[in-house]
Amino acid sequence: MFKFNLGGLISPVQMLAERVISRGLKAIGRHIIVEAFGCSREVLDNPMLLRKTLMDAARKANMEICGEIFHEFNPQGVTGVVVVKESHLSIHTWPEFGYASIDIFTCGSYADPWKAYDHIIKALRPKSVQVMELKRGIIWSGG
Amino acid sequence: MFKFNLGGLISPVQMLAERVISRGLKAIGRHIIVEAFGCSREVLDNPMLLRKTLMDAARKANMEICGEIFHEFNPQGVTGVVVVKESHLSIHTWPEFGYASIDIFTCGSYADPWKAYDHIIKALRPKSVQVMELKRGIIWSGG
Numbered sequence: 001m002f003k004f005n006l007g008g009l010i011s012p013v014q015m016l017a018e019r020v021i022s023r024g025l026k027a028i029g030r031h032i033i034v035e036a037f038g039c040s041r042e043v044l045d046n047p048m049l050l051r052k053t054l055m056d057a058a059r060k061a062n063m064e065i066c067g068e069i070f071h072e073f074n075p076q077g078v079t080g081v082v083v084v085k086e087s088h089l090s091i092h093t094w095p096e097f098g099y100a101s102i103d104i105f106t107c108g109s110y111a112d113p114w115k116a117y118d119h120i121i122k123a124l125r126p127k128s129v130q131v132m133e134l135k136r137g138i139i140w141s142g143g
Numbered sequence: 144m145f146k147f148n149l150g151g152l153i154s155p156v157q158m159l160a161e162r163v164i165s166r167g168l169k170a171i172g173r174h175i176i177v178e179a180f181g182c183s184r185e186v187l188d189n190p191m192l193l194r195k196t197l198m199d200a201a202r203k204a205n206m207e208i209c210g211e212i213f214h215e216f217n218p219q220g221v222t223g224v225v226v227v228k229e230s231h232l233s234i235h236t237w238p239e240f241g242y243a244s245i246d247i248f249t250c251g252s253y254a255d256p257w258k259a260y261d262h263i264i265k266a267l268r269p270k271s272v273q274v275m276e277l278k279r280g281i282i283w284s285g286g
Contacts, residue, residue, distance in 0.1 A: 028237055029244055031176075035280065069210040069226045081224045081231055083212045088222070092230050092250070094171055094280065101172055101279045103246070107235070136244045137178065137237065 021138055028137030029087060032113045034102035034120070038127025044093035044100055047072045047080065053123040054082045054089050061116035063089075063106065086111040091120075100124060105136070162252065164281055171280030172230060175256045177245035177263070181270025187236035187243055190215045190223065196266040197225045197232050204259035206232075206249065229254040234263075243267060248279070 020026050043049060051070045058065055063084035070080035081090045087105040094100070102120055104113040113133075121129065162169050186192060194213045201208055206227035213223035224233045230248040237243070245263055247256040256276075264272065 028240065028242065029235065031244075033174075033277070066214045066222070067212040069212065069224075071209045071226060071228070073228070079209070079226060079228070079230060081212075081226050081233075083214060083222060083224050085214070085216070085222070087235050088224055088233055090224075090231055090233070090248070092172065092248070097171065097280070097282050099171065099280050099282065101174075101230075101248070103248075105233070105235070105244075105246075134176070137240070137242050139240050139242065 020141075021135060024140060024142060025138055026141040027135035028139060029105060029107040029135070030113050031134040031136050032102075032104040032117055033132050033134065034100075034104070034117065035130040036100040036102060036121070036124050036126035037098060037129070039093075039098050039100055039124045041076075041095040041098065043124055044095040044098070045076050045078065047078045049123070050078050050080055050091055050093070053120055054080060054091060057104075057116035057119040058082050058084050058089055060119050061104075061106070061112050061114075063111045063116070084111075089116060089120075098127075100126070107137075163284075164278060167283060167285060168281055169284040170278035171282060172248060172250040172278070173256050174277040174279050175245075175247040175260055176275050176277065177243075177247070177260065178273040179243040179245060179264070179267050179269035180272070181241050182236075182243055182267045184219075184238040184241065186267055187238040187241070188219050188221065190221045192266070193221050193223055193234055193236070196263055197223060197234060200247075200259035200262040201225050201227050201232055203262050204247075204249070204255050204257075206254045206259070227254075232259060241270075243269070250280075 068082040211225040
């Protein structure tokens, strides 16, 4: 995905560009899929830290939080979901492999899922990341 | 994905095949991404029905439920997430477009995300569906 920034702000042009696929088609949602490898065991096994990270990421990305569920596994690992009006953020961690799977799904023009991504990656500090953005709900919008 | 069934049961061979990518590599998680178009407005705007559908889907797929959050929007639309020990199920609906985006993410050998998929599709009865399975967390497992 081509991404441009204006001093950290998202321009109205960029917001529009993210949703308009081509003439007459638009995407309802944007879904960022993240594979984070080489994270520290301590971070991936800390539900309070991961909860704060996802909640702060949602706020920074201009999302409105509806609720959240975080679950700590025995002997290790955390699953957490933050439900937002603009869709959801989720994280599932496997500290034994240094791996976290993260999904950031947003709709609308005001939330910027890549701001949430930046915040989460800064907190997790993975040694390697694979990331992709899927457009969800591509529909005919006229034009 | 090649999928085979033995009278509706999943064989141990199939469960293993779902996780082993090739010699020495396995996937920690399986993520089914569903784009459902042409669903009825009544179904997509019914949070109680969608909640029951996802909860039943989780149980049928052999998942253990940790919690759930469903949110109804004004004037329309529902967002819902069921967090399970094996990861999560989510749905976001846009009744005005007849569209629902559904994600089913499972880990482990006992949960079968495709059973959850079957149950959800039966309830939503979309006119068209796009579906894919992503392997999440592909790691070296020796061998």
